[in-house]
Amino acid sequence: MAATWPNKSPLLIWSSALASLACHPLAGLPAITIALLSSLPQIRQHWQKIIKWLAVALTALVLPLSLWLTNWQHTKKWQLGKPPINTFLASLNHVFTFSHLWPNQEHWLLNLIYGWQAWQPIVAIILILTGWYLLRNNKTVWTSILKSLNLSLIIAIIFTSLIPFDFVIDYERYNYLARFSWLAIIINLPAAFMAFGLLAKKWLDSHYKKIIWPIIIALTALIIFSLYLTYPRDDRYSHAQGLSTSQTDFLAVQIIENQANDDYIVLANQQVSAAALAQYGFYTGKHQRYLQDDIFYYPIPTSGVLYPYYLKMVNDYPSRQTIAEAAKLAGVHQAYFVLNDYWYGFEKLAEEAAAEADEIIKIANGAIIIFVYKNL
Template sequence: MEEKIGKIKYLALSFSACLILAVNFLYWRQPTLGVAFGLIYLIFCGFIGGSLFTLKKGWQIIFGLILIFASIAIFGALAIYFYRFTDYLFIFLLFLIPAGLFIPYGQTRPKEKFFLFRTLKDYLEKFSERQEPKANSLLVFIYLFFAAGGLIFLFEGQTAEAIQSPWQTVNRLFFLFYFLATATLLAYLFNSRRTKLPLLLLVSHAFLSSGAALIVYKIGFGFDPFIHQAAEKIINLAGTIAPKPLYYLGQYALAVFLSRLTVLDISLIDKILVPFLFALFLPTVAYYVFCHWLEKKYALILALAVLIIPYSGFIMTAPQNLANLFFIITILLSFLYFQDIVKAPVLYFLALAAIAIHPLAGIPLIIVVFLLNLFKVFYKSYRQYLSLYLFTSLIFIFVLPLVFLVNGSGLDLAPVLSRANWPRPVWVEKFDLPLDLAYLVYQNKIFIFGLIILAGLYYLAKHKLLKNNAAYLAAAFIVFANFLLTKYFVTFPGLNENDKSQFVNRLAILAFYVLIPYFLIGLYWLLKTWLEKSKSGARLNKLFLIFILAGGLTISLYFSYPRLNQYEPAKFFSLSESDIRAVNFIEQTAAPDHIVLANQMVGAAAIREFGFKKYYNNQFYYSMPMGFPRTLYDYYLEMVYGGAKRETMEKAMNEAGVAEAFFVINKYWDNSEKIAELAAQTADETYFNVDEGKIYIFRYVLGPNKK
């Protein structure tokens, strides 16, 4: 029976929740109250908003939350850019969301009044009717045991030291527990009679997968998040930021809104945002999409198997990562667009949210949505309009290069294509069997994923469904063509070659995301074919399949995080308490005008502690390897690799127009002791007392005190 909340109850619930949250935000400032009523508010508004999307019980909350978060990202970004996201604008938005949903919700089809206790009673009755076999209940308890064990290992591995990989501090048994938890969960999903409990376990497993960095790194993981958290703090206090960027504002608005809603520290909100939303939305949306196509057990398996795609972009919060999540959700939901379950405006709306968060994902997404929309419009006269569709699609090949050129990038009409690093099959043999197998899979993942996508295309063609879904091929080709043109013909003056490669490669990842429906269909066909291959050995086939899938998911987990082993060098160290102590020590002892030459994580510590405090000649007063110009960081590299000469520090001070500078070298840097010895001979003052020599600090002064 479909039910609806009555008008009086709706107004009473929404107004009460909004009033309590507003008063708590303005006066009480109680995080417990904020979290409790914030969750009630989000669940209520999610249910109401989702009821406009679907009438399936339980799913209203999931899709309502997606749409509400998208709305906040769009509205908040506009507010920050054109005005300010003030406290009172937050309160206005707080009341506006349920008020704006009131009339549309009143026009929805269900006429039966909603009663919470009756709904719970009905659910409990259905729960008892769908009695699980004892073996399934046992599998659930076994899964919870191994998942809890894995979680304990992660918490035991927590550290505030500078590390290169979370696996340095986490017990290796974590991988065994994760593998066994995954295998047990797969065994349960193959036989489950329920839906909500498996989905709850899927969400918990996804968070166990994406939340490792959130748990292990006490201070925070990565570099970019500290930059964005500092910007969010400014917006939270001032309502805007200067200069106003045309990107990132969607994430900033969402973080600010949730921080004000719950009265939690905005840095905490930022840290958990993407890992949590990834765990909540990806498996649930994947299941919802494929349960319209496949048997329930296969839809559940695919909802877990989507984690076999390495998810390094979703283990920390950054605008690109959040926008990519909206990208994947939109692509998955678009599969239902062709079945008239999802309407085109919903897809465009999510694409606009992605643009507000990060245009590098949002612009390709809106192109993809347009091409899918156009394909469906032309579909009834497919042959007649095929050439027109292809011609229209080709126009979008040049969109992103043109956007970059308008935004100040350069054009290279004579690229060196011979330097193209095209993927090749790789054989791995380092005489460590587990890692050899893992790296063999990982380093050949493009070919493995390509074969699975081809399997999906074969399945669709075999069932005469390929023509219906051919638009994804065209859209993926357009995004990939944009990637190639940008990679080889567009220059980025503010980026070095390595940073440019990482930046542009994001487009190639998006092209793959467009093909995710094919990938999952191919995976389904392979799974089903294997299980049906031999009826006599069905149990053995299933066990083998569970072993392979659990192994693949464990490999994906390992490679979704930084590694430190004999196969590849780790790229950077994490922010540590020593870095934070060092920047606070400098701040307490330095003159108001000074610069600091240090590696980027020390700069991240300064941004975390003091925000974007000072700039000299458009450069942050701590040397940073990004942006333009970045001469202070060049001077830092000259100090590190050029003998730590005093002349280098004096050039840096003269360029910045200051009389005091600090040179900071972390002990983990190559040849740090030798560099420190050389710097000690030229510095005016030396400080070694930062956590027993974990960081060396040297002070240089222009004028009469110089050596």
């Protein structure tokens, strides 16, 4: 079958791609690649191959290079590491374990729902592979674009796996690679839809139409299960605390900002940090937001150097020495430790922190306690 070009408006394609890029580069760059590849018919013949490989390189190289640059900005080292093969194999092993695919910790309905959650990526991959098998002789432009994009993503994943991401906290270090994997699944969903559509058509043309209602009921149940899984849950499989930034968190950051007589740091959880970002942003106001060595004055879990100090305060012991080390790193002499009452071991932590703090500020009947450390 000869390749045919879709009769779509270039303006629509490019505006959608640019909108994706404005939202997030991880989704936007592949979208720009698709836009470039879809524009090839409007380009002179001898330029088409060059533009095609430039588009492929855009996704294959720009994303890993930008992540490598980000790694250098935080670590000041142009370094590469070994691919996390052992971590990948461990994750793969977990995905295919019997207990993961066939959970049995709750009543039958929840077991069924979480079983569907475990099977979702596997079902998606099976449908994608089936779709590509059915499309193996279908040489349309969009299959050509998807093949080029898949090549780009494979190269991007390989290069990104070499970046150590030492500036990111341990449990989020491989998030970028995981996002690439999900991006690959999303990009190949058209093949999955094609497979689903062709299989549905073959089934409807067959002699097994009598089971249409059981299939409709099953698909409806899976949609309901998926909807349930999008909500915060509290059961034996998931314990979503439903924490969000509260008005009390905003009040805490305002009190700290107004009380501080010099630049300072705050060791606090993500909700309080989010309140500070929303209230004061990244720009200098009464106090500096970026301190010595461009350290942000609140912990940022994904890459901030202060977050490990906060974890040390709440997981080990809230000592003055720990917060003094953080203050020295940021080049300040005043620091605050914010403790929310929903944190595990709140009462014990509050008692221990109070023993070494210079001042204690309680907000909303003790819902948040601010420990002040001066002259560090």
